[in-house]
Amino acid sequence: MGRALLFLSCWIFLLGWIHECGSAAAAAAVPGRSKFLAEKIVAKAAAVEINTSNTIWRVSEGFLCATLDWWPAEKCDYGTCSWKDASLLTMDLKHPLLENAIKALYPLTLRLGGSLQDRLFYKVGRSAQRPCSNFVKQQNSIFGFSEGCLNMSRWLELNSLFQRTGASVAFGLNALNGRQRVSKGVYSGSWDSTNAEDFIKFTHDSKIAIAAWELGNELSANGVGTTINSRQYATDVKSLREIIDGIYGDQIDRPMVVAPDGFFVAAWYQQLLQSTGPRVLDAVTRHIYNLGAGVDRHLIQKILSPTYLSQEAGAFKQMRDTVSRYGPWAQAWIGEAGGAYNSGQHLVNDAFVSSFWYLDQLGMAASHSTAVYCRQSLVGGNYALLRTNSYNPNPDYYSALLWKQVMGNDVLPATVVSETYLRAYAHCAKSNSGGLAVLLINMSNSTVYSVRLKLSGFAKSSKGSSRTPRLEYHLSAPLTDLQSQRIHLNGKLLDVTPDGNIPVLKPISVDSKQPITIAPLSIAFVVLPDAKLQACTIIE
Structure with a gap:
């Protein structure tokens, strides 16, 4: 694992607590530790392979x-x-x-x-x-x-x-x-x-x-x-x-x-x-x-x-x-x-x-x-x-x-490479013709995954733009209390508005060249709006 991967960011704000990164051998102490988290938190690279040539179900x-x-x-x-x-x-x-x-x-x-x-x-x-x-x-x-x-x-x-x-x-x-x-x-x-x-x-x-x-x-x-x-x-x-x-x-x-x-x-x-x-x-x-x-x-x-x-x-x-x-x-x-x-x-x-x-x-x-x-x-x-x-x-x-x-409604095959506690599912993106949406579920209580998406089977010569930021929605429990009836989206508590409406769910924009960082015991929806997948392109 390269040092560039291990030091993705000195401070990662995902779960309502701040995780200080370290080397592969050392783990950070986590303030306000949850009983659900392990004593040692480590960083690890992971890959998700997605075959984009054809959808497998709608x-x-x-x-x-x-x-x-x-x-x-x-x-x-x-x-x-x-x-x-x-x-x-x-x-x-x-x-x-x-x-x-x-x-x-x-x-x-x-x-x-x-x-x-x-x-x-x-x-x-x-x-x-x-x-x-x-x-x-x-x-x-x-x-x-x-x-x-x-x-x-x-x-x-x-x-x-x-x-x-x-x-x-x-x-x-x-x-x-x-x-x-x-x-x-x-x-x-x-x-x-x-x-x-x-x-x-x-x-x-x-x-x-x-x-x-x-x-x-x-x-x-x-x-x-x-x-x-x-x-x-x-x-x-x-x-x-x-x-x-x-x-x-x-x-x-x-x-x-x-x-x-x-x-x-x-x-x-x-x-x-x-x-x-x-x-x-x-x-x-x-x-x-x-x-x-x-x-x-x-x-x-x-x-x-x-x-x-x-x-x-x-x-x-x-x-x-x-x-x-x-x-x-x-x-x-x-x-x-x-x-x-x-x-x-x-x-x-x-x-x-x-x-x-x-x-x-x-x-x-x-x-x-x-x-x-x-x-x-x-x-x-x-x-x-x-x-x-x-x-x-x-x-x-x-x-x-x-x-x-x-x-979206169209399903793509997705496979996590060698990581049991990381799950991945891929669909065409809901609101972006040609876009890709990926659901990542981190069931590990001890691992921060740094995820790379490996797309194969492109039906077009152009693989889409890496310059367009991807959109990320990270779900976590307050203080990683898995038995909480509350939920955080990108570190912010979700609640109904004062006038009784369901809140708008807003993503964060992330440089598409960077790997996806998903904290222990958390869930992420990731959208690549400019993936330009032919299998996901809506023909007008």
Whole structure:
């Protein structure tokens, strides 16, 4: 390692503390040391290879997605009740910060669903005279709650919010309606679609835009609460397709049909696709809670373990290959991903440390041909992007916002050379034709990486200008406290403005000839606006 690299700068301001550089053998003392940082901090060179000849995938415009759930305030896990008024039936739809937060992520896909969608009926049509009440605890019932009800006045209020914010909606329908419970965890019979059909028709006739209708939640293979066999599920999905075709006809903006929103088992998904056949399912969805239970004391260690996080790559690949082979007409979606199940863990899944998992997931999903990735949740539980009731953003909200602002839809292959704790993902830049955007994640607690980008496969003789400064967005936790619910951007605290708006995320400009310096336990988005990549050039 040359001295020019080791002495990149005598003082680097990245994490809210000042790091004094030294030689390779010596490490600097760090004032106000965090318990998450190692005793010795070293500098190290690293390289990221990016093949720019062709893009490998294009995510959908609505790739970034978040969920809204039906859980009432009485939903508790491990003695903690974290949902409060986050239910779709009770949340404050006129809170200005909620509205501004959704607008800032435009175009955001919102998936409305969760376990209790399969206990929900719609007070409309042939069910208009049924008594309508909220979910209440019921010990011996599936999911531990009684049946609940969505009345049409609330449905119109919800859609007023979606229309004001430009959100795209995927609605999860009750797939257990009409089935008979024969024993604990076992339901038999076919889906009774009459209530769903009345609801879909009301929605269509009310000119409410729906991007997708989804059938069921976590009822496939290793289902939660109960399981439906794949052939019966295929029959029910075909019924939903017939309803959609009958109501929407040949509309250009006809909603997609999506299923099963469950946990992935290749044989079950294969059978579903083979049994439905072409022109039935438009997207196949699975859920991810790869960190384990929300009560797990080792969540932070899992999040900061590259080896542990990489295990999910196998599931992404298997899902991609299953859809490609047995249902090439369908997209692959992540319909729900909260990291840790049973509402997550406070000061982990709602803290800065979660962004290492979340952004790695977004990068991994996009590089494995995933069209949409839905985060559980926008509001509610301990894994939400926004804090329950106040709607103040948690760190992952700002991470999502930067992804939306910087990373374009076209994905490029990126490889980190020989460094396990440094992750890299590359896309065409969002707002610069021909530009390059790179996400760098430093999971090391002891290494300041000095990163060089090695671009190959140029389709043009000109490789772009090195004179144009690159743009950098460095995310870090205040005082490197990974359990903080606050976040720094380039050393400055991000917070909503006094008038309740989401702050503007501004980069710093850096000489493109210099390597990218990324501090321990931090994340950086880097944009080369003048890369002039033909694969990323928009032809007018």
